[in-house]
Amino acid sequence: EVQLLESGGGLVQPGGSLRLSCAASGFIFSSYAMNWVRQAPGKGLEWVSYISGSGNSTYYADSVKGRFTISRDNSKKTLYLQMNSLRTEDTAVYYCARPGTTGGDWFDPWGQGTLVTVSS
Amino acid sequence: SYELTQPPSVSVSPGQTASITCSGDKLGDKYACWYQHKPGQSPVVVIYQDNRRPSGIPERFSGSNSGNTATLTISGTQAMDEADYYCQAWDSSTAVFGTGTKVTVL
Numbered sequence: 584e585v586q587l588l589e590s591g592g593g594l595v596q597p598g599g600s601l602r603l604s605c606a607a608s609g610f611i612f613s614s615y616a617m618n619w620v621r622q623a624p625g626k627g628l629e630w631v632s633y634i635s636g637s638g639n640s641t642y643y644a645d646s647v648k649g650r651f652t653i654s655r656d657n658s659k660k661t662l663y664l665q666m667n668s669l670r671t672e673d674t675a676v677y678y679c680a681r682p683g684t685t686g687g688d689w690f691d692p693w694g695q696g697t698l699v700t701v702s703s
Numbered sequence: 704s705y706e707l708t709q710p711p712s713v714s715v716s717p718g719q720t721a722s723i724t725c726s727g728d729k730l731g732d733k734y735a736c737w738y739q740h741k742p743g744q745s746p747v748v749v750i751y752q753d754n755r756r757p758s759g760i761p762e763r764f765s766g767s768n769s770g771n772t773a774t775l776t777i778s779g780t781q782a783m784d785e786a787d788y789y790c791q792a793w794d795s796s797t798a799v800f801g802t803g804t805k806v807t808v809l
Contacts, residue, residue, distance in 0.1 A: 628789050630798035642796045689736040689751035
Protein backbone atom coordinates (compact mmCIF):
# COMPACT_ATOMS: atom_id res chain seq x y z
CA GLU A 584 0.00 0.00 0.00
CA VAL A 585 1.27 3.43 -0.94
CA GLN A 586 1.66 5.64 2.13
CA LEU A 587 2.92 9.14 2.79
CA LEU A 588 3.46 10.29 6.36
CA GLU A 589 4.30 13.91 7.13
CA SER A 590 5.96 15.12 10.32
CA GLY A 591 7.73 18.18 11.69
CA GLY A 592 4.87 20.62 12.01
CA GLY A 593 4.39 22.79 15.05
CA LEU A 594 4.32 26.30 16.47
CA VAL A 595 7.03 28.70 15.36
CA GLN A 596 7.50 32.45 15.72
CA PRO A 597 7.50 34.78 12.73
CA GLY A 598 10.94 34.83 11.15
CA GLY A 599 11.69 31.35 12.42
CA SER A 600 12.45 28.11 10.63
CA LEU A 601 10.98 24.64 10.45
CA ARG A 602 11.72 21.49 8.46
CA LEU A 603 8.93 19.19 7.37
CA SER A 604 9.48 15.56 6.42
CA CYS A 605 7.38 13.14 4.40
CA ALA A 606 8.21 9.45 4.74
CA ALA A 607 7.14 7.36 1.75
CA SER A 608 6.46 3.64 1.52
CA GLY A 609 4.85 1.15 -0.80
CA PHE A 610 6.36 2.40 -4.07
CA ILE A 611 9.69 3.07 -5.78
CA PHE A 612 10.26 6.53 -4.31
CA SER A 613 13.04 7.58 -6.67
CA SER A 614 10.81 7.00 -9.71
CA TYR A 615 8.32 9.68 -8.71
CA ALA A 616 8.42 13.44 -8.53
CA MET A 617 6.95 14.78 -5.31
CA ASN A 618 5.09 17.92 -4.27
CA TRP A 619 4.09 19.94 -1.24
CA VAL A 620 0.61 21.47 -1.09
CA ARG A 621 -0.83 23.55 1.75
CA GLN A 622 -4.18 24.77 3.00
CA ALA A 623 -4.41 27.81 5.25
CA PRO A 624 -7.30 27.93 7.74
CA GLY A 625 -10.53 28.66 5.91
CA LYS A 626 -8.75 28.90 2.57
CA GLY A 627 -8.35 26.71 -0.49
CA LEU A 628 -5.56 24.41 -1.58
CA GLU A 629 -2.28 26.04 -2.64
CA TRP A 630 0.56 24.25 -4.39
CA VAL A 631 3.91 25.03 -2.75
CA SER A 632 6.72 23.14 -4.46
CA TYR A 633 7.78 20.30 -6.80
CA ILE A 634 10.89 18.16 -6.98
CA SER A 635 11.78 15.63 -9.67
CA GLY A 636 12.53 12.01 -8.86
CA SER A 637 16.27 12.57 -9.07
CA GLY A 638 16.06 15.84 -7.16
CA ASN A 639 17.71 17.74 -10.02
CA SER A 640 14.67 19.88 -10.84
CA THR A 641 12.72 21.97 -8.37
CA TYR A 642 9.91 24.53 -8.73
CA TYR A 643 8.27 26.85 -6.22
CA ALA A 644 5.19 28.99 -5.84
CA ASP A 645 6.01 32.70 -5.95
CA SER A 646 4.71 33.03 -2.39
CA VAL A 647 7.53 30.86 -0.99
CA LYS A 648 10.33 31.33 -3.51
CA GLY A 649 13.59 32.25 -1.82
CA ARG A 650 12.33 31.19 1.63
CA PHE A 651 11.44 27.49 1.23
CA THR A 652 13.66 24.70 -0.08
CA ILE A 653 12.40 21.31 -1.22
CA SER A 654 14.74 18.34 -1.17
CA ARG A 655 14.69 14.56 -1.00
CA ASP A 656 16.79 11.64 0.18
CA ASN A 657 15.97 8.70 -2.06
CA SER A 658 17.99 6.31 0.08
CA LYS A 659 15.72 7.16 3.01
CA LYS A 660 12.57 7.46 0.88
CA THR A 661 11.94 10.84 2.46
CA LEU A 662 10.86 14.23 1.12
CA TYR A 663 11.69 17.46 2.95
CA LEU A 664 10.57 21.06 3.02
CA GLN A 665 12.92 23.51 4.73
CA MET A 666 10.93 26.63 5.62
CA ASN A 667 12.85 29.78 6.58
CA SER A 668 11.77 33.36 7.30
CA LEU A 669 8.32 32.10 8.18
CA ARG A 670 5.39 34.51 8.08
CA THR A 671 2.00 34.37 9.73
CA GLU A 672 0.49 33.74 6.31
CA ASP A 673 2.45 30.49 6.08
CA THR A 674 0.18 29.04 8.76
CA ALA A 675 -1.44 26.02 7.12
CA VAL A 676 -1.78 22.28 6.97
CA TYR A 677 1.03 21.04 4.73
CA TYR A 678 0.51 17.92 2.63
CA CYS A 679 2.99 15.95 0.62
CA ALA A 680 1.53 14.48 -2.53
CA ARG A 681 2.72 12.07 -5.18
CA PRO A 682 1.71 12.06 -8.86
CA GLY A 683 -0.82 9.37 -9.70
CA THR A 684 1.66 7.72 -12.05
CA THR A 685 5.29 8.41 -12.94
CA GLY A 686 4.99 11.54 -15.03
CA GLY A 687 1.34 12.01 -14.10
CA ASP A 688 -0.03 15.49 -13.58
CA TRP A 689 -2.48 14.76 -10.78
CA PHE A 690 -1.83 14.12 -7.10
CA ASP A 691 -2.63 10.69 -5.71
CA PRO A 692 -2.15 9.87 -2.95
CA TRP A 693 -1.77 12.64 -0.40
CA GLY A 694 -0.36 12.38 3.09
CA GLN A 695 -2.47 13.10 6.15
CA GLY A 696 -0.97 16.56 6.56
CA THR A 697 1.00 18.33 9.26
CA LEU A 698 -0.04 21.64 10.82
CA VAL A 699 2.35 24.58 10.84
CA THR A 700 1.37 27.55 12.98
CA VAL A 701 3.37 30.76 12.69
CA SER A 702 2.52 33.03 15.57
CA SER A 703 4.13 35.08 18.29
CA SER B 704 0.04 34.06 -13.15
CA TYR B 705 -2.47 31.47 -14.24
CA GLU B 706 -5.81 31.38 -12.44
CA LEU B 707 -8.63 28.86 -12.21
CA THR B 708 -12.01 30.16 -11.11
CA GLN B 709 -14.82 28.10 -9.57
CA PRO B 710 -18.21 29.08 -8.14
CA PRO B 711 -17.97 29.33 -4.34
CA SER B 712 -20.93 27.06 -3.72
CA VAL B 713 -23.33 24.65 -5.38
CA SER B 714 -26.44 23.23 -3.77
CA VAL B 715 -28.11 20.04 -4.95
CA SER B 716 -30.93 17.80 -3.78
CA PRO B 717 -30.20 14.12 -3.16
CA GLY B 718 -30.47 12.12 -6.36
CA GLN B 719 -30.10 15.18 -8.56
CA THR B 720 -27.15 16.27 -10.72
CA ALA B 721 -24.51 18.74 -9.54
CA SER B 722 -22.26 20.49 -12.04
CA ILE B 723 -19.15 22.41 -10.99
CA THR B 724 -17.29 24.58 -13.47
CA CYS B 725 -13.63 25.57 -13.52
CA SER B 726 -12.62 28.43 -15.79
CA GLY B 727 -9.15 29.33 -17.00
CA ASP B 728 -7.53 30.73 -20.10
CA LYS B 729 -7.33 27.97 -22.74
CA LEU B 730 -7.86 25.38 -20.00
CA GLY B 731 -8.99 22.92 -22.66
CA ASP B 732 -5.40 22.82 -23.95
CA LYS B 733 -4.28 21.42 -20.60
CA TYR B 734 -5.25 18.38 -18.56
CA ALA B 735 -7.61 19.16 -15.69
CA CYS B 736 -8.26 17.05 -12.62
CA TRP B 737 -10.64 17.30 -9.69
CA TYR B 738 -10.24 16.64 -5.97
CA GLN B 739 -12.82 16.01 -3.28
CA HIS B 740 -11.84 17.36 0.13
CA LYS B 741 -13.82 16.60 3.25
CA PRO B 742 -13.11 18.27 6.64
CA GLY B 743 -10.36 16.57 8.59
CA GLN B 744 -9.38 14.34 5.68
CA SER B 745 -6.83 14.50 2.89
CA PRO B 746 -7.94 15.47 -0.62
CA VAL B 747 -8.86 12.60 -2.94
CA VAL B 748 -8.70 12.74 -6.73
CA VAL B 749 -12.06 11.93 -8.32
CA ILE B 750 -11.23 12.79 -11.96
CA TYR B 751 -7.85 13.04 -13.68
CA GLN B 752 -6.77 13.84 -17.24
CA ASP B 753 -10.08 15.62 -17.88
CA ASN B 754 -12.40 12.64 -17.72
CA ARG B 755 -10.67 9.57 -16.29
CA ARG B 756 -11.98 8.11 -13.08
CA PRO B 757 -9.59 6.41 -10.62
CA SER B 758 -10.43 2.95 -9.39
CA GLY B 759 -12.74 3.10 -6.42
CA ILE B 760 -14.40 6.35 -7.48
CA PRO B 761 -18.13 5.88 -8.18
CA GLU B 762 -19.37 6.11 -11.76
CA ARG B 763 -21.58 9.06 -10.81
CA PHE B 764 -18.47 11.26 -11.03
CA SER B 765 -17.59 12.41 -14.55
CA GLY B 766 -15.59 15.20 -16.12
CA SER B 767 -15.11 17.17 -19.32
CA ASN B 768 -12.76 19.91 -20.49
CA SER B 769 -13.06 22.12 -23.56
CA GLY B 770 -12.32 25.70 -24.49
CA ASN B 771 -11.85 27.68 -21.30
CA THR B 772 -13.94 25.48 -19.01
CA ALA B 773 -13.61 22.15 -17.26
CA THR B 774 -16.69 20.66 -15.65
CA LEU B 775 -17.15 18.08 -12.90
CA THR B 776 -20.56 16.41 -12.91
CA ILE B 777 -21.96 14.38 -10.06
CA SER B 778 -25.00 12.41 -11.18
CA GLY B 779 -27.42 11.03 -8.63
CA THR B 780 -25.72 13.03 -5.87
CA GLN B 781 -25.59 11.37 -2.48
CA ALA B 782 -25.23 12.88 0.98
CA MET B 783 -21.69 11.48 1.18
CA ASP B 784 -20.71 13.69 -1.77
CA GLU B 785 -21.03 16.83 0.36
CA ALA B 786 -17.51 18.29 0.36
CA ASP B 787 -15.25 20.94 -1.11
CA TYR B 788 -14.15 20.30 -4.68
CA TYR B 789 -11.06 21.74 -6.37
CA CYS B 790 -9.95 21.65 -9.98
CA GLN B 791 -6.24 21.62 -10.76
CA ALA B 792 -4.02 22.00 -13.82
CA TRP B 793 -0.38 22.70 -14.59
CA ASP B 794 0.89 25.88 -16.21
CA SER B 795 4.57 26.66 -16.81
CA SER B 796 5.89 24.12 -14.28
CA THR B 797 3.45 25.39 -11.67
CA ALA B 798 0.48 23.47 -10.33
CA VAL B 799 -2.59 25.67 -10.04
CA PHE B 800 -5.64 24.89 -7.96
CA GLY B 801 -9.06 26.35 -8.54
CA THR B 802 -10.67 28.58 -5.95
CA GLY B 803 -12.79 25.70 -4.65
CA THR B 804 -16.51 24.92 -4.60
CA LYS B 805 -18.47 23.83 -1.56
CA VAL B 806 -21.10 21.29 -2.57
CA THR B 807 -24.06 21.12 -0.23
CA VAL B 808 -26.56 18.28 -0.49
CA LEU B 809 -29.85 19.63 0.81
